[in-house]
Amino acid sequence: MAGAQPSISDADVRSLAAWLEARGEPAYRTAQILAGVHRPEVAGFADLTELPVALRRDLAEAWRFSSIADSHVIGADGGLTAKAVHELADGQRIESVLMEYQARGTMARRTTICISSQAGCAVNCPFCATGQAGFGRQLTPAEIVDQVLHWHRPPWRALGDASAGHYNIVFMGMGEPLNNADRVFEAVRLLNDPERLGIGARHITVSTSGVVPGMDRMVDELPQVNLAISLHAATDALRDELVPINRKWPVAEVVAAGRRFAARTRRRVSLEYVMIDGLNDTDEQADGLIEHARGWRSHVNLIPLNPTPGSRWSGTPAAGIERFVRRLRDGGISVTVRDTRGREIDAACGQLHAQLAGRSLRDARNEREASAAVGSEG
Ligand code: SAH
Numbered sequence: 001m002a003g004a005q006p007s008i009s010d011a012d013v014r015s016l017a018a019w020l021e022a023r024g025e026p027a028y029r030t031a032q033i034l035a036g037v038h039r040p041e042v043a044g045f046a047d048l049t050e051l052p053v054a055l056r057r058d059l060a061e062a063w064r065f066s067s068i069a070d071s072h073v074i075g076a077d078g079g080l081t082a083k084a085v086h087e088l089a090d091g092q093r094i095e096s097v098l099m100e101y102q103a104r105g106t107m108a109r110r111t112t113i114c115i116s117s118q119a120g121c122a123v124n125c126p127f128c129a130t131g132q133a134g135f136g137r138q139l140t141p142a143e144i145v146d147q148v149l150h151w152h153r154p155p156w157r158a159l160g161d162a163s164a165g166h167y168n169i170v171f172m173g174m175g176e177p178l179n180n181a182d183r184v185f186e187a188v189r190l191l192n193d194p195e196r197l198g199i200g201a202r203h204i205t206v207s208t209s210g211v212v213p214g215m216d217r218m219v220d221e222l223p224q225v226n227l228a229i230s231l232h233a234a235t236d237a238l239r240d241e242l243v244p245i246n247r248k249w250p251v252a253e254v255v256a257a258g259r260r261f262a263a264r265t266r267r268r269v270s271l272e273y274v275m276i277d278g279l280n281d282t283d284e285q286a287d288g289l290i291e292h293a294r295g296w297r298s299h300v301n302l303i304p305l306n307p308t309p310g311s312r313w314s315g316t317p318a319a320g321i322e323r324f325v326r327r328l329r330d331g332g333i334s335v336t337v338r339d340t341r342g343r344e345i346d347a348a349c350g351q352l353h354a355q356l357a358g359r360s361l362r363d364a365r366n367e368r369e370a371s372a373a374v375g376s377e378g
């Protein structure tokens, strides 16, 4: 991206201050600009009406308001889920998802934003659409932060109360975040920054396929951030196939790193487990999972497989999930079943992106508008 303007969302405060000083602007402008670009109603530098017109124009020339060039957004679940494919400056595409949950027994809504850490992924899990598409490139901190800002800005801020501080962020979109740890950690610090979105680290979750050195770095560098481990199998023989990075860091080492994180941070680690019919939902795997999860601050989260097109596998039926849950609970393990959101819009990791491959986002948007106009959508 030689020659591309830097994005304001990861503008280094000192270089922004120096840039302003060189223009003879007062020192308070730095904080004013950062606060301005993070206000949810602001859609471009032109909206910063507290600034002189000439400064707004200069800002727009020197900085990109967003590293996302274009987005294609579709909704599902009666408006509670929305999914975006974002096109970056060099044409790479990534995905993010906004999900709203009605909190049980209250009027309160919780919003979760699922974001990508890489364009594609090199880990190559065979059940994952992102893995099947291969690796594109690392995302910059700005490209990570701008996915969050996308949902924070017009028109999406209208989707419930997605203003800063009211949502959770999960690194469960495309990519393996701990294979891009430096930039992901920087993005987390930017999201935390009280001068920017000010999202508390406890509202952020990093999900990993088991990059052990990255997990250990999280203990020291991001101890307040939540850790989720994509386990998916209890034995090395099966996990080598389902999560191929297991050949580098076997399951016992991954679980040991999870235990170190939990012991040092006193925080609960979630063990993610995609349920695949007849493959990893057996009693043998359940018993292995009990051994891994027992005796430390862990929580098992079962996710019914959302099969990718042409997948040789299907998700475990409800009765099988129920049986698996009972076996884990009898083994003393804390377990929940996650609802797979946005199935109708292909929300699992990388699927919408795969469906749009080779088409322009503009065409996809026009087609969708045309089909909505003839009333073919619910
Ligand atoms: N690379 C990281 C984070 C992104 S994937 C990781 O693997 O943890 C986020 C989660 O979505 C992971 O738990 C992953 O296993 C799961 N996932 C991927 N494809 C899926 C599918 N087809 N159905 C259900 N879950 C899927």
Ligand code: SF4
Binding pocket: 121, 122, 123, 124, 125, 128, 129, 130, 131, 132, 173, 174, 175, 176, 209, 230, 349
């Ligand atoms: Fe990569 Fe995660 Fe998909 Fe595996 S599940 S291929 S680690 S994005």
